[in-house]
Amino acid sequence: MSGDEILIGYDGSEDATVALNWALDEAGRSGRPVRLAYVFEWLTVAGWIGPGLAPGVWPDEHARRQVEDLVRKAAADAAAERPGLTVRGEVFDGPPALVLQERSAEAGMLVLGSRGHGGFGGLLAGSTAVSVTAHAHCPVVVVRDGQAATSGPVVVGVDGSESSLRALGFAVERAQQRDVPLRVIRAWEPPGERWVPPGFDPEEASATERAAVEEELAGWRESFPAVEVDLRVSPGNPAALLVEASREAQLVVVGSRGRGGLRGMLLGSVSQQLLHHAHCPVAVVRER
Incomplete structure (x- = not known):
C-alpha cells in the first residue's frame, strides 16, 4: 500500500458510497491512488452446528465471495467513471476498527462514512468512525450522507x-x-x-x-x-x-x-x- 494512497473504509452502505465519491473527488484533485478496503469479520456462532456437525462460522465462504464481488465491482465502476485515477479494492479479515487503524499507517488519508451497515439511526457518527479517528496513523475524513457539499470555504x-x-x-x-x-x-x-x-x-x-x-x-x-x-x-x-x-x-x-x-x-x-x-x-x- 502506497503512503500517498487514499484508503476508504467501504462496506456497500449509502454512507460508504458517499465517502467513496468524496474520496474520488479528492483523488481527482491530488492525483493520489485510491484503495477500497472492505473488512470482513468472521464470527463463530457458539452452539450452532453447521454441515458436517462442526461448530458454525458465519458468514461463510459464499458470503465472502459476494463481498469480494461487491468490492471488485465498486472499484471497477469508480475507475470507469474516473479514467485518470488508479482505483483498487481489497478485502481484509478482522475487526473493522482495528484493521482500518492498522492499514492507516500505510496510507496518506483515510476516508470513512459516518455509519456503516451496523450503525444505529440515532447516532450521527458510528463507533467504528469514532474509534478509527481516535487511533488512526494518518488524517481521517468522516463524511455523512447528505453533507458532502462542493461549495463554501x-x-x-x-x-x-x-x-x-x-x-x-x-x-x-x-x-x-x-x-x-x-x-x-x-x-x-x-x-x-x-x-x-x-x-x-x-x-x-x-x-x-x-x-x-x-x-x-x-x-x-x-x-x-x-x-x-x-x-x-x-x-x-x-x-x-x-x-x-x-x-x-x-x-x-x-x-x-x-x-x-x-x-x-x-x-x-x-x-x-x-x-x-x-x-x-x-x-x-x-x-x-
Whole structure:
C-alpha cells in the first residue's frame, strides 16, 4: 500500500458510497491512488452446528465471495467513471476498527462514512468512525450522507497547539486544491462572570489572540499566496463556533487534541463534537 494512497473504509452502505465519491473527488484533485478496503469479520456462532456437525462460522465462504464481488465491482465502476485515477479494492479479515487503524499507517488519508451497515439511526457518527479517528496513523475524513457539499470555504480550528498547526497545514492545502477561501477560527475563553481580572479588556484580549494566529499563518500565507484567508477570532466555545461555521463550509478541519485536551485522550472534545454535529465532512489530523 502506497503512503500517498487514499484508503476508504467501504462496506456497500449509502454512507460508504458517499465517502467513496468524496474520496474520488479528492483523488481527482491530488492525483493520489485510491484503495477500497472492505473488512470482513468472521464470527463463530457458539452452539450452532453447521454441515458436517462442526461448530458454525458465519458468514461463510459464499458470503465472502459476494463481498469480494461487491468490492471488485465498486472499484471497477469508480475507475470507469474516473479514467485518470488508479482505483483498487481489497478485502481484509478482522475487526473493522482495528484493521482500518492498522492499514492507516500505510496510507496518506483515510476516508470513512459516518455509519456503516451496523450503525444505529440515532447516532450521527458510528463507533467504528469514532474509534478509527481516535487511533488512526494518518488524517481521517468522516463524511455523512447528505453533507458532502462542493461549495463554501474550508474551515479550520486553531488554538496554537501542535495538533491544530498540523490541521492548519492540511486545511490550507485542501483550500488551494479546491480554489476556495480558507476560514480560520480561533476561539478564546472569556473570564467567568463571577471573576473578571482587574483591567480586563475584551478587545485587547481578542487582538492578542489575533496576533498569535497571524504569526502562525505567516508561513502559510507565503507558501500559498493564492489562498484567500478569512481569520475570525471570537470569544466562546470552540466546538460550538466550528459546528456553526460548518453550516456553510465544504470541509472542517481540526487536530485530534487541542490545548485543552488531556494527554491520555487520543481524541479531544472538540473533534468528537464535530464528528457528531458538523454539517459538512470533518477531517481530523493527528501526528503519525
